[in-house]
Amino acid sequence: MKTDVEELTPTRVKLTVEVPFDELKPNLDKAYKEISKQVRIKGFRPGKVPAPLIDQYVGRGAVLQEAVNDALPELYGRAVEETEIFVLGQPDVEITALDDGKELSFTAEVDVRPKFEVPDYEGLEVTVDEAEVTDEEIAETLDTLRERFGSLTIAERAAEEGDFVTIDLAAEIDGEAVEDAATTGYSYEVGSGTSIEGLDDALAGMSAGDTKTFTSTLVGGERSGEEAEITVTVQNVKVKNLPEADDEFAQLASEFDTIEELRGDLRTRLGRNKRMQQLGQARDKALEALLEKVEIPLPDQVVEDEVTRRNEQLEQQLQWSGLTREGYLEREEKTAEEFEAEVAEAARQAVKGGFLLDQLALDEELGVENEELSDYVVTQAMQMGVQPQQLAQHLTDSGQIPALVSEVLRNKALNVLVEHVKITDEAGNELDVEAIQRELNGETTETAEADSEAEAEAEDTPDTTEEAPEAPEEKPAS
Structure with a gap:
C-alpha cells in the first residue's frame, strides 16, 4: 500500500x-x-x-x-x-x-492536530487570590450550618423573601388545563428563583388562602416552551427559626463541645478550600499565560463541535434548574448575540488549550498508568454520586476510554506546567505548590521530611546484593 x-x-x-x-x-x-x-x-x-x-x-x-x-x-x-x-x-x-x-x-x-512548538514556560509568573480566612466568612459558613438545623413555624402574615410557603400550582393554555404542570402541597422558598419564572413576584405579599394568576412559560412536560396562565394558591406561610450559635449547637451539629472549637474547625476547612482554589487558579492562569505566548491554528469543525457541546450542556443545566434560555440570558443581562460570541471564544480557547497540553505531554514524554485512570474514575464517580464500577462500565460501553486517557494526560501536563511557574498571591506571598498539595493530601511536614530522609538513606546505602550467576545454557533435547 x-x-x-x-x-x-x-x-x-x-x-x-x-x-x-x-x-x-x-x-x-x-x-x-x-x-x-x-x-x-x-x-x-x-x-x-x-x-x-x-x-x-x-x-x-x-x-x-x-x-x-x-x-x-x-x-x-x-x-x-x-x-x-x-x-x-x-x-x-x-x-x-x-x-x-x-x-x-x-x-x-x-x-x-496542528504542528507548533510549546513556548518556554520556565519562570512564568501568575497571581492568585489570598487564602486568608476572615471572621465574616466563618460567620457566613456557621450561618449556613445553622440553616441546616433550622425549624419551620407557621407565620400569621404575608409571605416575604426567605419564607417557606406550601402552595398549589395549576396551569391553563387557552382555557384548557395542563395536567402535568399541576402540583399540590409544594414547599417553596420565596425568592429562591428555583421554580417557574414569575412565581417569586406573585408570592410576594400573599397570605394563607390567597390565590393569584400570572403568565409564564412552561419549562417541562408536553407543553414545554408554551405560554400559560399559572394559578398559585398559598396553603400556609412558614418562617425558619435558626438555633443560637452556642455550645449546645456545636454539640448538636458537630463532634466539638464548644462553639469556639467549631469555629476553629470551620477556619481550618475554609483555609483548605481556599488553598485548593489557589491551586485551581494557578492551573487556569498558568495555561492562560502560556496560551498568550503562542499562536495555534484551529480546525473549524473541532471548534464548532466544542460550541455544540457547550450549548447542549447549557440546555441540560437549564432544564434541571427550570429556566428557559431567554430567562437565563435576561438574568445574565446578555443578548443572544453576546452570549453566542462568548461561547465561541470560550470554545476556541478550550480547543487551543487542549492542543497545547497535548503537545506538552508529548514533549515531556508523559504517559498514563492504569492506576491513574482508576483514581480519576473514582474521583469523578464521587463528584457525580455514582459507584466507580458503574461509571467505569459506562465509559467502557460508550467508547469513552480514549477520551478519559486524554483528559488524565492533559491534567498531568498541566501539573508539569504549574511546577515550573512562579505563583504569588495578591499580597505578594510566593506559594509552595508541593507543600500545599501535601497538606491537601493530609501529609504533615514531619511526614514529608521523614520520607525525604528515608530516600536519602536509601541512596547512600551501598548495594551489597551479589549478582546471581548466569544459568547454564540449555541444550536442545535430542
Whole structure:
C-alpha cells in the first residue's frame, strides 16, 4: 500500500492511498460469503452459493462495493498510522479508482492536530487570590450550618423573601388545563428563583388562602416552551427559626463541645478550600499565560463541535434548574448575540488549550498508568454520586476510554506546567505548590521530611546484593 500526504491547510490534510488488488482478497472472500447468505438460488442452500453464480445473478460490482466498504476503515487506519499524523474527527473519503483485479485508490481529507512548538514556560509568573480566612466568612459558613438545623413555624402574615410557603400550582393554555404542570402541597422558598419564572413576584405579599394568576412559560412536560396562565394558591406561610450559635449547637451539629472549637474547625476547612482554589487558579492562569505566548491554528469543525457541546450542556443545566434560555440570558443581562460570541471564544480557547497540553505531554514524554485512570474514575464517580464500577462500565460501553486517557494526560501536563511557574498571591506571598498539595493530601511536614530522609538513606546505602550467576545454557533435547 502506498500513501501520500498533502497539507491542504495547517489543520487539514489529504491522504492519497493506492492499494494493490490482492490486498482486498480477504475482504472479497468475506463479501462473497455474506452475499451468499442473502441470495436465494434454486439448488443451493443459503451460504453455499458459488462465487461465479453470485457474479452472474447479483453482479461483480455489488461484490466489489461490499468488499471495499469492508476494507476502507482498516486501510484508512493503516494509512494514518504509516504517515504518523494525529487525526481529528471523521474523514471525507472518496474512491478515485477501482480497477477490478488491479488496484484500489482512494483519498481521505481529514482535520489534524496542528504542528507548533510549546513556548518556554520556565519562570512564568501568575497571581492568585489570598487564602486568608476572615471572621465574616466563618460567620457566613456557621450561618449556613445553622440553616441546616433550622425549624419551620407557621407565620400569621404575608409571605416575604426567605419564607417557606406550601402552595398549589395549576396551569391553563387557552382555557384548557395542563395536567402535568399541576402540583399540590409544594414547599417553596420565596425568592429562591428555583421554580417557574414569575412565581417569586406573585408570592410576594400573599397570605394563607390567597390565590393569584400570572403568565409564564412552561419549562417541562408536553407543553414545554408554551405560554400559560399559572394559578398559585398559598396553603400556609412558614418562617425558619435558626438555633443560637452556642455550645449546645456545636454539640448538636458537630463532634466539638464548644462553639469556639467549631469555629476553629470551620477556619481550618475554609483555609483548605481556599488553598485548593489557589491551586485551581494557578492551573487556569498558568495555561492562560502560556496560551498568550503562542499562536495555534484551529480546525473549524473541532471548534464548532466544542460550541455544540457547550450549548447542549447549557440546555441540560437549564432544564434541571427550570429556566428557559431567554430567562437565563435576561438574568445574565446578555443578548443572544453576546452570549453566542462568548461561547465561541470560550470554545476556541478550550480547543487551543487542549492542543497545547497535548503537545506538552508529548514533549515531556508523559504517559498514563492504569492506576491513574482508576483514581480519576473514582474521583469523578464521587463528584457525580455514582459507584466507580458503574461509571467505569459506562465509559467502557460508550467508547469513552480514549477520551478519559486524554483528559488524565492533559491534567498531568498541566501539573508539569504549574511546577515550573512562579505563583504569588495578591499580597505578594510566593506559594509552595508541593507543600500545599501535601497538606491537601493530609501529609504533615514531619511526614514529608521523614520520607525525604528515608530516600536519602536509601541512596547512600551501598548495594551489597551479589549478582546471581548466569544459568547454564540449555541444550536442545535430542
